[in-house]
Amino acid sequence: MTVLVINSGSSSIKYQLVNPESGESLCTGLVERIGEEIGHYEHKYNGKVTEATEPIADHGVGLRKVLEFFDTVGPHLAESDIKAVGHRVVQGGKYFDRAALVDDAVQARIKQLCPLAPLHNPANLRGIEVARELLPDVPHVVVFDTAFFQQLPDEAATYALNREIAEKYEIRRYGAHGTSHKFVSETVTKILGRTDLKQIVLHLGNGASASAVVNGRAVDTSMGLTPLEGLVMGTRTGDIDPAVVFHLQREAKMDCESVDRLFNKESGLKGLAGDNDMRMVWKKVDDGERNAIEAIEVYVHRLVHYIGAYTAVMGGLDVVTFTAGAGENDSRLRARVLDRLAPFGVKYDAEKNAVRAKEAREISTADSAVKVYVVPTNEELAIARQAMELIQ
Numbered sequence: 479m480t481v482l483v484i485n486s487g488s489s490s491i492k493y494q495l496v497n498p499e500s501g502e503s504l505c506t507g508l509v510e511r512i513g514e515e516i517g518h519y520e521h522k523y524n525g526k527v528t529e530a531t532e533p534i535a536d537h538g539v540g541l542r543k544v545l546e547f548f549d550t551v552g553p554h555l556a557e558s559d560i561k562a563v564g565h566r567v568v569q570g571g572k573y574f575d576r577a578a579l580v581d582d583a584v585q586a587r588i589k590q591l592c593p594l595a596p597l598h599n600p601a602n603l604r605g606i607e608v609a610r611e612l613l614p615d616v617p618h619v620v621v622f623d624t625a626f627f628q629q630l631p632d633e634a635a636t637y638a639l640n641r642e643i644a645e646k647y648e649i650r651r652y653g654a655h656g657t658s659h660k661f662v663s664e665t666v667t668k669i670l671g672r673t674d675l676k677q678i679v680l681h682l683g684n685g686a687s688a689s690a691v692v693n694g695r696a697v698d699t700s701m702g703l704t705p706l707e708g709l710v711m712g713t714r715t716g717d718i719d720p721a722v723v724f725h726l727q728r729e730a731k732m733d734c735e736s737v738d739r740l741f742n743k744e745s746g747l748k749g750l751a752g753d754n755d756m757r758m759v760w761k762k763v764d765d766g767e768r769n770a771i772e773a774i775e776v777y778v779h780r781l782v783h784y785i786g787a788y789t790a791v792m793g794g795l796d797v798v799t800f801t802a803g804a805g806e807n808d809s810r811l812r813a814r815v816l817d818r819l820a821p822f823g824v825k826y827d828a829e830k831n832a833v834r835a836k837e838a839r840e841i842s843t844a845d846s847a848v849k850v851y852v853v854p855t856n857e858e859l860a861i862a863r864q865a866m867e868l869i870q
């Protein structure tokens with residue numbers, strides 16, 4: 479059996495055909511630069527990459543071509559025993575604390591939530607619309623990035639904002655990357671064979687977030703109303719005094735859209751060091767670039783700040799886990815963070831930290847006060863499994 483997982487962005491569609499039982503990924507692909515002059519397709523199956531470069535007018539055109547790849551290059555969807563299509567949706571608001579079967583009402587809710595995730599929900603919705611049209615005979619399931627954090631205690635989810643305004647505009651901390659934080663914290667729980675754990679998960683990709691998880695329940699997370707809050711990210715500021723917005727409006731005469739773009743697309747590592755990719759930032763560090771050296775210091779400082787805060791919030795800490803692009807691959811970054819935790823008895827094995835692997839692994843020493851893990855996240859598999867559970 480298989481589930482087709484679709485992650486639809488504003489100008490791209492990522493997809494993967496996954497066996498939710500074995501975890502095997504049978505086929506992956508990417509449609510990019512939708513709506514631009516020239517688009518690009520990449521379909522990987524059986525060790526072979528099929529590509530096409532041509533204009534892709536919209537998501538419908540893109541997905542139709544993807545289905546052609548499945549027919550002509552394989553794997554045949556019908557023969558793959560496809561049970562469901564799983565869609566990633568960023569914002570489920572207060573309405574969804576778990577995955578949901580798509581019907582017109584669910585689709586309307588996702589649409590209604592667009593103002594809370596203007597960069598993501600409209601694109602996610604577009605993917606659902608065209609996929610339902612093109613694959614009408616299989617159930618479609620949506621998995622929300624916010625669902626895992628619907629269980630946050632009120633004290634962690636509530637901004638100290640005027641209550642009337644907050645309620646009217648549904649302003650609270652929803653979190654994001656929840657599918658990954660849930661998958662990774664559950665993986666650690668399974669490895670250790672214990673549910674009574676105080677965990678911190680650090681999802682460090684282009685977007686980055688931290689979560690505090692006690693006994694399997696999320697009790698805090700760094701992303702807020704939108705994925706802008708929290709850690710330093712590839713292009714996002716993370717935490718910043720909101721008065722910076724007023725200041726820029728008054729002094730630089732910037733309007734709302736310009737500040738939005740500045741904070742979401744032109745800041746973070748890119749704003750500090752000129753590049754959003756951690757590998758490039760390290761290269762600049764090695765070349766002695768002052769801005770890059772400082773960018774890493776700011777990035778690490780913010781991480782240490784959150785680890786300290788979450789340890790206090792949870793009243794202790796059993797495990798810290800690194801995941802996503804930089805979390806999984808960047809041993810130098812991990813070492814920088816872990817060195818700062820040495821005064822608290824955190825010890826790691828430098829050789830284990832340096833190993834590159836696709837498997838979940840412990841990198842702390844036996845006498846470390848806190849266990850440290852690296853766990854590759856797999857949001858597609860998590861979505862496929864949640865979709866299967868729901869339709870069963």
Ligand code: ADP
Pocket residue numbers: 682683684685712754755756757802803804807808
């Ligand atoms: P996304 O957040 O877009 O889903 P990923 O989780 O794949 O992305 O993370 C991508 C980011 O991970 C890159 O922008 C880069 O900063 C970082 N990254 C990937 N590989 C490495 C590596 N070997 N060393 C350092 N950083 C890496």
